[in-house]
Amino acid sequence: MTDSDGAGDRAEGESGGSEGGGASGEGGPEDAPELPADRDAVRDALVDWYEVDHRAFPWRRTEDPYEILVSEVMSQQTQLDRVVPAWEDFLDEWPTTADLAAADRADVVAFWSDHSLGYNNRAKYLHEAAGQVEDDHDGTFPEDPDGLSELMGVGPYTANAVASFAFNNGDAVVDTNVKRVLYRAFDVSDDDDAFERVASALMPAGESRVWNNAVMELGGVACGKSPSCDEAGCPWREWCHAYQTGDFTAPDVPEQPSFEGSRRQFRGRIVRLLGERDVISLDTLGHRIRVDYSPDGEHGREWLRGLLSDLADDGLVEVEDSGDETSVRLRG
Missing domain, CATH: 1.10.340.30 (Hypothetical protein; domain 2)
Known part of the structure; x- marks a missing residue:
């Protein structure tokens, strides 16, 4: 160590x-x-x-x-x-x-x-x-x-x-x-x-x-x-x-790299939040983890989907697109 x-x-x-x-x-x-x-x-x-x-x-x-x-x-x-x-x-x-x-x-x-x-x-x-x-x-x-x-x-x-x-x-x-x-x-x-x-x-x-x-x-x-x-x-x-x-x-x-403001920090916030509820919508998740979240902004849906893609690759979350609604949950 x-x-x-x-x-x-x-x-x-x-x-x-x-x-x-x-x-x-x-x-x-x-x-x-x-x-x-x-x-x-x-x-x-x-x-x-x-x-x-x-x-x-x-x-x-x-x-x-x-x-x-x-x-x-x-x-x-x-x-x-x-x-x-x-x-x-x-x-x-x-x-x-x-x-x-x-x-x-x-x-x-x-x-x-x-x-x-x-x-x-x-x-x-x-x-x-x-x-x-x-x-x-x-x-x-x-x-x-x-x-x-x-x-x-x-x-x-x-x-x-x-x-x-x-x-x-x-x-x-x-x-x-x-x-x-x-x-x-x-x-x-x-x-x-x-x-x-x-x-x-x-x-x-x-x-x-x-x-x-x-x-x-x-x-x-x-x-x-x-x-x-x-x-x-x-x-x-x-x-x-x-x-x-x-x-x-x-x-x-x-x-x-500094932890504050890093992708690691926001991935951790996502996992903590999802641990408190069964499922959450994409935009609700974004607003909950970042005060300056804006769906079409720099830190918006594209940025958030990138974080979720990393977590999905690690087998930690599931992202489901249904019509205009996207939901996210922890993978059991």
Whole structure:
């Protein structure tokens, strides 16, 4: 899970960062010219730092793959201070995959919208993944990234994270925070393959749970966009290229589009409103979700139908045209 204080760095479909681990070969001088020869010292320093004190996110206190999967899906481009209460409420409502699989999908999607988690198709995929676990795996999660990747909506990054944190069976995670850390600390070139090779070379064998948590904590607490090396007691200061040179530039990362006024925001409003009633007419829906809605205006029927088309493609709504009347409902 992304542990920065801001929104998660993975775009919808997990296209926002390269996937962790799986890279062949050792990270050598050409990949990380500042990587010390004594890698054990680097590893021990980071793990010791993490184990002495780290942020107590509730999903770090569990090895339940379902609970970890929920946290990972929720954290995609959502600020962690909003994820914590949503995660707790979700598990109160549906504490197991069996409970979630048996739930009405409209209720799950409505929960997602009510908690402003964005991209409502994630709720649909999570619901379907729970059904796969129950129906195809007898209620037991696959334990490796390849098996987890077969679950609906679970891309390579999330599969690796769940394998790491639930089963200690993952590869090195490479997200935006990890890239920033490696780029600054060891002068790794801004290249996805190089990041993966160095991350894989650094991770101790069989220690993906503690290592991936620790390196992401470093990126979230000490090596953020504005570094806090001394304040956070960064354990890599003695080796860090950026700390020695004062050059704290970082790889370019696409900015997360603002949620306010975005299509995501209005799609969420549509789903929330439809969750309160069985069916609603097109224009009534438009006026309810946008004060400046005008049927023939810039934000009118054509704009609204575009939003509904996206939601219909995700299997969330049904749009029915009957004569001059268009009605919209949640798909059950």
